[in-house]
Amino acid sequence: MMVAAFILPTTWLNNMKILSYISATGVLASFIILGSVVWVGKFDGVGFHEKGELVNWNGLPTAVSFYAFCFGAHPVFPTLYASMKKRQQFAQVLLCCFLLYTMIYSSMGVVGYRMFGANTLSEITLNLPTKKTSSRVAIFTTLVNPIVKYALLVKPIVDTIEEGFPSVKPRRISIFIRTALVGSTVVIALAFPFFEYLMSIVGALLIVSASIILPSVFYVRILGSYKMFGVELLMIGCVVFIGILIAAVGTYTSIADMARKL
Secondary structure (H helix, E strand, O other): OHHHHHHHHHHOOOOHHHHHHHHHHHHHHHHHHHHHHHHHHHHOOOOOOOOOOOOOHHHHHHHHHHHHHHOOOHHHHHHHHHHOOOHHHHHHHHHHHHHHHHHHHHHHHHHHHHHHHHHOOOOHHHOOOOOOHHHHHHHHHHOHHHHHHHHHHHHHHHHHHHOOOOOOOHHHHHHHHHHHHHHHHHHHHHHOOOHHHHHHHHHHHHHHHHHHHHHHHHHHHHHOHHHOOHHHHHHHHHHHHHHHHHHHHHHHHHHHHHHHHO
């Protein structure tokens, strides 16, 4: 509830420039979290000596779903593109962002494995010794990411809903919609306490569909399969097949794991 109270005022902002600056602090927060975890391993007595099973095949569907969730910002892309002054640099911006966060996520995975091995929990902050200052920095900084990114992520949803109420005073309905979205998020968080499984379901079912399956299908539909070479069409078919496989297996595994916890 306290986090929602901090997030709510940021959702009332309409200025994309301000929202972009606020969200940019999330990048800094990610580096701080990674640096704090590395500090715990290097200087606070945890070390990087754990060994375990390098590949846990049973956990692979959940891991892929989590990884997909981390790259699930596609609904924001049109809003970001429309707000850019130099739109011709959009592709370079996306490439830089994806490379940067791939590096951060991969580094965190390697560091977590070397520090805690098979005992690594769904959130690495749960493994950290709470009495250490660096651990507290990592834990509290983790709270910054949803606070600074939430408003930007729900902006496309708000814009779409607001278009359905053209006759109502825009500011009044806008505040109501944004407040309702934050409230519904709190309700879902309280109703589904299994954070890791919920994020896995979202990653496998929604993010994979929105970022892998549907774009490939729409590309073929818009361009027309008759204009495409056989190799290109085959590659797109493989991408769609892999996306459907990840979505099906990841969703089933997440729901089954959640059911066992209930």
